[in-house]
Amino acid sequence: MYVAVKGGEAAIRNAHRLLAKERRGDPDVPALTVAQIAGQLSLAVDRVMAEGSLYDVELAALAVRQARGDLIEAIFLLRAYRTTLPRLGASEPVDTGKMVINRRISATFKDLPGGQVLGPTFDYTHRLIEPELQEPGEVATAEPVGESPRVTDVLGHQGLVEADGEGEGEPGDLTREPLDFPAGRDLRLQALARGDEGFLLALAYSTQRGYGGTHPFVGEIRTGDVEVELFVPELGFAVTLGAITLTECQMVNQFKGSATVPPQFTRGYGLVFGRIERKAMSMALVDRALRAEELGEEKKAPAQDEEFVLAHADNVQATGFVEHLKLPHYVDFQAELAMIRDMRALQERERRRAAERSEAAE
Amino acid sequence: MSHPRPDPARREALATLARADADRLKACWEAFEPKPVHRVVKGPETGLVMVRGRTGGGGAPFNVGEATATRCVVRLATGEVGFGHVLGRDGERARFVALFDALGQSEHRDRVTREVLVPLAAERAAAAHRKARETAATRVDFFTMARGDD
Structure with missing residues (x-):
């Protein structure tokens, strides 16, 4: 147990001054601007927004700079900041079917309405360090083709792929009520959306290696902008606040069926702030694994254990408890x-x- | 406060204003003469909006995470009330949206449409089209080796 101590004020003050000096680095090198971080380290910024559970590019970039690139520290800063702001309300559920697509792929359906677009991906790069980054120059353009409906909407009606499910109730909010078990899928998805990417990646990997295997396929991954709408009572309608970038992953999984459900593909769902594809995929795999009980599967692996997964997915909580040991x-x-x-x-x-x-x- | 019926044109105008780049919105306000006499009734106030998604894309709602948002309410000397709601923490932007919303309810409605809404919507459409064309160039047609190209 940590017991309060007194003293050390001068040392702490000096340590923070030293931190400021080291953070700045060589004074002969120009200082990083927030615009540079937001523009050129955009995936670090996205990760901080996703796990900080707060969408604000400028704040996240400020946090990355202040934290010297320590992303969990930056996430902590963002979480602390959000506690200073009032809640204005909850948005209308975003419609990912109307996403302005920046990337959209499927590993299961070759010919999709709207087609597959790779977008700005690291996939198929050679992973060779380039001492001099290629100047972007002119990028190729082509004529866009129509709408890109969600793959699961296109194929769902045949009954071979599980439907989205229904329910219009007020979803649980773990920022308001402490997480309790068993948790509904709404709360599980919220916890996973803000969970640590590394932790979710490891759990997702464990399901692939046989610890609660779910035979997954990527039904669809899409990244792009969706509009956020807020109902304004004074106006009597929902107003558009602007757009945010999201990544959605539809994982489809083999399912033998049960007494009441015929054999079909079940689904795991991932939806995260920013362009964090690895996290969206991991989230979808873990979401599916956590449905073991609902689907009558034997629960035997860590990724299927909701209390284990949800109680340890938050890196701000985890770092708080681990790091308090040094006090x-x-x-x-x-x-x-x-x-x-x-x-x-x-x-x-x-x-x-x-x-x-x-x-x-x- | 009165509860007006949903007004599709006002809704679309607010969306156009909220999507606009801060600098462009400011330029539109600076160019709009004469400036209407008005007062800020509420805000600008920055807070959080909990962004919701749906399970599986179309199922039951869940909370994805919060976003910063700012709102502002203005009233023109002629009585029209305008509402500004934007993502982010820029109070000035929310105020400009509210002002143009109020002007859109006033006798200046046509000027707002002509001088602000139409150009902003056109610029946005052009930018979106440029991006869509860049994305479209990365369209991929994978073919399965066993089945051949179809």
Whole structure:
């Protein structure tokens, strides 16, 4: 247990000054601007927004700069900032079917209405370090083709792929009510959307390696802009606030069926802020794994254990508990030290007594 | 406060204003003469909007995460009330949206359409089309080796 300590003010002040100096780096090198971070380290900014659970490019870029590129520290800064703001309301559910597509692929359906577009992807790059980044120059253009409906909407009606499901109730909000188990899928998706990318990636990987295997296929991944709308009572309609970038992943999984459900493909769903494709895919895999009980599957792997997954997915909580260990624990430690000394003394006394008894017996 | 009936034209105008780039919106306001006498009734106030998605894309709603948003309400001296709601923390932007919304309810409606809404919507459409053309150039047609190109 951490017990409050006093003192150290001057050292702390000096440490923070030193931090500011080191953060700035070589003063002969120009300082990073927020626009540079937002524009050129955009995927770091996206990750901070996703896991900080706050969409604001400028704030996230400021946080990345302040945290010296430590993304979990930046996420922490964003989470702290959000607590200072009032809640204006909840948006209308965004329509990812109307997304302005920047990338859209499917590993299962070759010919989709609207086609597949790779967009600005790292896929198929050679992963060779380029000491001099290629100047972008002129990019190719082509005539866009019509709408890109969600693959699951196109194929869902045949009944071979599970439907989206229904329900218009007010979703749970873990920023308002502490997470309780069992958690509904709404709360699980919220927790996963803000969960740590590395943790979700590892869990998703574990399901592929047999720890709760779900035979997944990427039905569709889409990245692009969707409009956010807020109902304004004074106007009597929902107004558009602007657009945000989202990545959605529809994972389809083999399902043998059950007593009540015929064999079909079930689905896992991922939806995250920004262009975090790896996270959207991981989220969809873990979402599906967490549906084990609902689908009558045997629960035997960590990724299927909702309490294990949801209680450990948040990196701000996790870092708080792990990192608090470095704060002064002198009182606690002194108590344990005294206990260890007592235990040793007791053991020594007993050893001596036993030795005396065996001597007397001889 | 009165609860007007949904007004599709006003809704579309507000969307056009909210989508506009901050600098462009400001330029439109600076060019709009004479400036109407008005007062700010509420805000600008920055807060959070919980962004919702739907399970599977079309199912039950869930909370994805929050976004910063700013709102502002203005009233013109002639009585029209305007509402500005934008993503982000830019109070000035929310105020400009509210002002043009109020002007859109006033006798200046046609000028707002002509001098602000039409150019902003056209610029946005052009920018969206440029982006769509760049994306379209990355269209891919994978073909399966066993089945051949179809």
